[in-house]
Amino acid sequence: MVKNTGQPAYLQIADDLRAQIRGGSLAPGTPLPSTTRLAEQYGASLSVVKLAVGVLRTEGLVIGQQGKGVFVRDADELPPPAKAGDVAEVSEEVAELRATVQDLSKRLAKVEEQLATSTTRRPGRSSR
Amino acid sequence: MVKNTGQPAYLQIADDLRAQIRGGSLAPGTPLPSTTRLAEQYGASLSVVKLAVGVLRTEGLVIGQQGKGVFVRDADELPPPAKAGDVAEVSEEVAELRATVQDLSKRLAKVEEQLATSTTRRPGRSSR
DNA sequence: CGAGCCAACTAGGTCAACTATGTTGCTCAC
DNA sequence: GTGAGCAACATAGTTGACCTAGTTGGCTCG
Structure with a gap:
């Protein structure tokens, strides 16, 4: 279904969906149709479809909402002026926030561990 | 190791690499180090690393050459393909991070409190 | 000496399965 | 009639495996 244009399937699907959005x-x-739906539609595996949607997601064309679906973003809020300066600026903020998150996470992890060992220890820790 | 920030591993790795590039x-x-290399380095699976690199690739920050490696793009040649949705994307990330910070803070506060008064054993392990 | 092959690396693509988590709608007991 | 619970379905993340294909360097053999 996905032809053999030399382009990988997930890119073809992403392109197709992108075209449908732009168009x-x-x-x-x-x-968008659900993941399984698209998979049938394009005759591709789930993984490929998820990959395709992932591309559109990182492109900002689309927003996935767990449990509900993947929605086309409003045109207003997406193609707008992607000024490099803007990005840099906000990126800094992101970096800062990330640092905060990391710090908090570390503290949390430590403290939660203490708490866990001091309370009833149950098997079934979910980790991998 | 990755994780704990609430952000998925592949995004964390992508962020880290992006920071290293920007920095x-x-x-x-x-x-970049080879895929397997990065996998060891971050303590993640190959799939996750490939996903992370994939993100950077679709962002245009990086170019993969089969058989050779993944190379950082020249700064000159990347601004043009100014990515639509960048601002939106990062803004969203900011919002997300803010939420994460709030969540973590809350959990930290709660847990630290419990730890302080942990003479009483109390179950109530709240994973996720 | 040189040509050619081969082995070891590299990235990239695909698949299948599992887990986690969120949403929604139906059913059934009260 | 209401609400608690459950089942079905959704995205999302992760893992691991397998295969393709390009690059490179060394080794062998003519």
């Missing part, structure tokens, strides 16, 4: 066939706010 | 620690033209 208005998939209006902003509307949900 | 100059990985200069344009230099190759």
Whole structure:
């Protein structure tokens, strides 16, 4: 189904969906067909579809909401001026926040560990 | 190891690499460590690393050359493909991170309190 | 000496399965 | 009639395996 243009399947699907979005066939706010649906539709495996959606997601064209679906982003909020300066600026903020998160996480982990060992220890720790 | 920030591993790795690129620690033209290398380095599986590299690839920050490696793109040649949705994307990330910080803070506070008064054994392990 | 092959690396693509988590709608007991 | 619980379905993340394909360097053999 995905032809053999030399392009990988997940990119072909991503392109197709992107075209549908840009072309208005998939209006902003509307949900894409579900992952399994798309898989059947394109004759591809789930993994490939997830990969394709992932691409669109990192492109910002689409937003996935767990349990609900993947929705086309409003045109207003996506293609707008992606000023390099803006990105840099906000990126800094991100870095800062990330540092905070890391710090908090570390403290949390430590403290939670103490708490865990001091309370009833139950098997079934979920880790891998 | 990765994790604990609430952010998925592949995004953390992507972020880390992105930071190294932006920070100059990985200069344009230099190759990233090999996939397997990164996997060991981050204590993650190959799949996760490939996912992370994939993100950077679709962002245009990096170019993979089969058989050779993944190379940091020259700063000159990447601004043009100015990525639509970048600002939106990062903004969203900020929002997410803020939420994470709030969540972590809350959990930290709670847990630290419990630890302080942990003469009483209390179950109630709340994983996720 | 040189040509050619081969082995060891590299990235990239695909698949299948599992887990986690969120949403929604139905059913059934009260 | 209401609400608690459950089942079905959704995205998301992760793992591990297998295969393709390009690059490189060394080794062998003519």
